Amino acid sequence: MSLQGVLESTKKKCKTQLANALTLTNISLGAFAIIHTIKGNLELSLLLIFIAALADRLDGMAARKFQIESELGKQLDSMSDIISFGVAPALLIYQAGLAPLGALGAFCTVLYMVCGAFRLARFNITESSGYFTGLPITAAGCILTLSFLGNTFFSPLVYLLLLVVLSFLMIGNFRWRKI
Template sequence: MTQEHPSCDRRTGLRKGVYILPNLFTTGSLFAGFYGIVSAMNGNYHVAAWFILISSVFDALDGKVARMTGTTSRFGVEYDSLADLVAFGVAPGILMYSWALKPFGKLGWMAAFLFVVCGALRLARFNVQVNTVESKRFVGLPIPAAASMVASCVLLFHHLGGPGTIKQVSVLVLIYLLAFLMVSNFRYYSFKDPELLKRQPFGFLVLAIVLVWVIVAQPEIMFFSIFLCYILSGPVGYLVRLMRRTRREKSDSA
């Protein structure tokens, strides 16, 4: 019996057609990321940062639209990963290098490249593990969250007008930290819990409205604070689980 080559299955799937709606959102994410690169090259760093954040919104919508409409496909998964590498890997890397890392010379562009390659590794690992890990948790920092942290950092410094030296050093440390977290085994909440779409207490609606109001009032500060808390949630959650495990082992031995 002969075995059909995997490429034949892919060609057959493409002949059947692709789903338009979720792939349009993915294309919107790719366009926003590409325009972020163009803006960074032209020196419009805060514009580039905003377009990276816009790209993350499109990226979140394409997956939700595909799941809600039952239009998930292998083509969409591959296209989404390629778009993510451009929008959340290359775009933030170029933005960080042009905005703050260029004075470091070789160390600066190597830091930017490390961010890109760790983002690519993170995407590859996600595609391999997508059917074998818990859907409510990501293994390693998601690359859209890392890119959003980079963008919010640019917006915060643009808003505060911080000193150049502090900006450059802090960004260099941030890039290495984000690169490490993307390839780490820290677990991050995925916000894919179906319970989130069900009825919630009235207080949750009030809290959400207050949060939106605060974000609109001070978007640069609030975006930075929200993404920073999310990034720290992985290491903090690991330490909490480690402390609980240690306490449980001590109680069992006693």
């Protein structure tokens, strides 16, 4: 192999690792958000989820720009999304307002996570056609996380309704064009 070939191969590997590093940053931030939610640091959890959203956006941009989209990257991205935009926001809202509702609050929290996982699995087996089917989990997670800012104003029932609506929007069959 020529020096030029070695340089091109090395350059492509570095670009691939950049996208994967951003995806791993996303999942790490989501995991830290979960830990901080458990510890009661809800504001820090909110911040970490939004930084994870930025990392998620950047990893997709890097993969498309460098034309390094791969099946591994797609699966890794979904695993990070379920942590950062499924589990982390749901636990944040559970801690912030749903815990007083007992089993009903816990059930709706888990429903949101399950619907997010279903949405990601369906996305991974569906051919990309320039459309989303259902609300992407990243959008649902950011909406849910953003709702935390209304914590002092919202009753637990508002959070309950929001979780249920977002859950069904994620698994809905409506289609809308990707931006």
